[in-house]
Amino acid sequence: DTAVSQTPKYLVTQMGNDKSIKCEQNLGHDTMYWYKQDSKKFLKIMFSYNNKELIINETVPNRFSPKSPDKAHLNLHINSLELGDSAVYFCASSPRTASSYEQYFGPGTRLTVT
Amino acid sequence: KNEVEQSPQNLTAQEGEFITINCSYSVGISALHWLQQHPGGGIVSLFMLSSGKKKHGRLIATINIQEKHSSLHITASHPRDSAVYICAVERGAQKLVFGQGTRLTINP
Numbered sequence: 001d002t003a004v005s006q007t008p009k010y011l012v013t014q015m016g017n018d019k020s021i022k023c024e025q026n027l028g029h030d031t032m033y034w035y036k037q038d039s040k041k042f043l044k045i046m047f048s049y050n051n052k053e054l055i056i057n058e059t060v061p062n063r064f065s066p067k068s069p070d071k072a073h074l075n076l077h078i079n080s081l082e083l084g085d086s087a088v089y090f091c092a093s094s095p096r097t098a099s100s101y102e103q104y105f106g107p108g109t110r111l112t113v114t
Numbered sequence: 115k116n117e118v119e120q121s122p123q124n125l126t127a128q129e130g131e132f133i134t135i136n137c138s139y140s141v142g143i144s145a146l147h148w149l150q151q152h153p154g155g156g157i158v159s160l161f162m163l164s165s166g167k168k169k170h171g172r173l174i175a176t177i178n179i180q181e182k183h184s185s186l187h188i189t190a191s192h193p194r195d196s197a198v199y200i201c202a203v204e205r206g207a208q209k210l211v212f213g214q215g216t217r218l219t220i221n222p
Contacts, residue, residue: 031208041151041198043212056209090157100145100164100204105157 003027004106006091012112013081021076021109023091030096031055032074033103034066037088046089049074050096081113117141120201120213128221133188135216137201140182144204148175148186151198151215160186160199191220 004025013019025032033056034046048056052068063079078085091106118139127133137146148160161168161175163184168175172191177184188195201213 033208041215043200043202043210045209045211048208088155092157094208100162100208102147102159102162103208103210104159105149108155108157110155 004091004093004104006089006106006109008109009107010110010112012114014114015081015083017081018077018079019081019111020078021089021091021111023074023076023106025072025091025093025104025106027093027104029093029104030071031094032068032071033092033094034074034076035090035092035105037090037108039087043090046076047074078111081111083113086111086113115140116214117211118201118203118213120199120216122216123214124217124219126219126221127191129192131191131220133191133195133218133220135186135199135201135218137184137186137213138182139184139201139203141203141205141211144206146177146184147202147204147210148184149200149202151200153197157200162204188218193220193222196220 007022031050033048037043046060047066049068065077068074088108090108092103094101094103121136145164147162150158172189174187198215200215202210
């Protein structure tokens, strides 16, 4: 009965490769997010989607492309991976954007680019 | 300078002590969130507040909108409270801007 799930949990890959991280939520929430946590544990928002529509896109390189096939899923595709992309990526969801709501986080995906 | 500053960055205390973690922000916000990141990496939302005070068990969160300041208190601290506590401010459309976190260690 996991609320927000991510796959894979760990991802080790070489520079230049293309990889995807999948996120699914079974909470019926309208809004989903991707966050990046760097090596200093600092969290920063990357994207948010509301009902499959992009709402927030925070100066993220074009190599990162979120895709939302339906409101329960928000996947993150990364092209031409670079060493600096190594981080933990968290997916989250919340009921909607119109008001303030708590966000529910997935377990994170640790990406290591070698 | 970050829009959200937490203090202290690291805090070590003995079991049973009263803990206070502070968060100051420099921008207009619609709400403030306190999050807990476990040693295993998972993140849990503790509080979301836009005014006053909230309490869950041994945890209390307060916010002063005029002073742009929030505090998280833990009463009767326990080793299982050891975690990183993160303050985040919400700047419209549920966009969260995070502080750098406070690493709390409670020794038995």
